[in-house]
Amino acid sequence: xxxxxxxxxxxxxxxxxxxxxxxxxxxxNTDKISQICDRHFGIGADxxxxxxxxxxxxxxxxxxxxxxxxxxxxxxxxxxxxxxKYLNIIKNKTTFLAYDGKHYAEINDGIISLHxxxxxxxxxxxxxxxxxxxxxxxxxxxxxxxxxxxxxNGKKIRYSYDDPGSNVNFAQQINENTFRVRTYExxxxxxxxxxxxxxxxxxxxxxxxxxxxxxxxxLPVEGGILQVSFTENDGVYTNxxxxxxxxxxxxxxxSL
Ligand SMILES: N[C@H](CCC[C@H](N)C(=O)O)C(=O)O
Numbered sequence: 001x002x003x004x005x006x007x008x009x010x011x012x013x014x015x016x017x018x019x020x021x022x023x024x025x026x027x028x029n030t031d032k033i034s035q036i037c038d039r040h041f042g043i044g045a046d047x048x049x050x051x052x053x054x055x056x057x058x059x060x061x062x063x064x065x066x067x068x069x070x071x072x073x074x075x076x077x078x079x080x081x082x083x084x085k086y087l088n089i090i091k092n093k094t095t096f097l098a099y100d101g102k103h104y105a106e107i108n109d110g111i112i113s114l115h116x117x118x119x120x121x122x123x124x125x126x127x128x129x130x131x132x133x134x135x136x137x138x139x140x141x142x143x144x145x146x147x148x149x150x151x152x153n154g155k156k157i158r159y160s161y162d163d164p165g166s167n168v169n170f171a172q173q174i175n176e177n178t179f180r181v182r183t184y185e186x187x188x189x190x191x192x193x194x195x196x197x198x199x200x201x202x203x204x205x206x207x208x209x210x211x212x213x214x215x216x217x218x219l220p221v222e223g224g225i226l227q228v229s230f231t232e233n234d235g236v237y238t239n240x241x242x243x244x245x246x247x248x249x250x251x252x253x254x255s256l
Contacts, residue, residue, distance in 0.1 A: 012193025012223015065187025074196020154184020193223030
């Protein structure tokens with residue numbers, strides 16, 4: 001069966017987007033998901049995102065990591081909003097359903113602002129912070145990211161967590177409210193050029209550990225710049241927004 005796909009990227013985190021409102025995609029075929037994501041034998045992407053109808057929301061977003069595992073994806077959520085607009089499902093505001101529940105988002109001059117879940121699961125350890133921002137994230141600070149061994153150290157830390165493991169974010173403070181981030185992503189099992197739920201975890205972890213007093217953080221990543229803003233009350237982070245671009249790259253066809 002022939003299937004049209006659309007390639008999108010959000011600050012370099014890239015996804016194969018599929019309009020699955022007719023439910024034709026083989027969700028249980030992990031080999032097919034991995035093959036589509038393979039950067040040599042397939043289209044190549046960090047993950048696959050399906051857009052489906054939902055009775056209560058504008059649409060439902062289903063995200064698969066390259067290894068077929070499912071979770072929420074912040075940059076993917078922003079790309080899903082841009083794709084839903086392309087499909088004329090929405091205009092510039094939406095509420096959609098994802099792995100971690102409902103999300104509000106709006107598009108302003110090409111920038112997608114995505115409302116993330118409230119973050120109250122934050123564990124501060126001696127040299128790191130764990131936070132759940134729609135998926136699991138480990139955050140630790142490094143002095144210099146340029147030549148830091150993200151893959152080697154990220155992989156080690158990723159597997160040090162009990163199943164399903166954790167994404168791993170290394171952060172370098174640039175100034176009061178700017179933190180550069182590089183991320184090793186579980187399920188991709190490599191460094192990605194950006195991770196939306198990851199920079200959200202970094203922004204919150206930096207505020208939680210008093211590295212910043214600001215509630216509006218800029219996060220340069222390998223693929224661009226993301227912004228995270230939030231409200232904090234008694235250690236609970238609400239009104240958490242992830243903001244950044246989400247762009248169409250190309251359209252194609254695959255046979256399933
Ligand atoms: N790139 C995604 C994160 C995917 C998380 C996934 N790697 C997992 O938790 O298994 C983002 O922008 O939030």
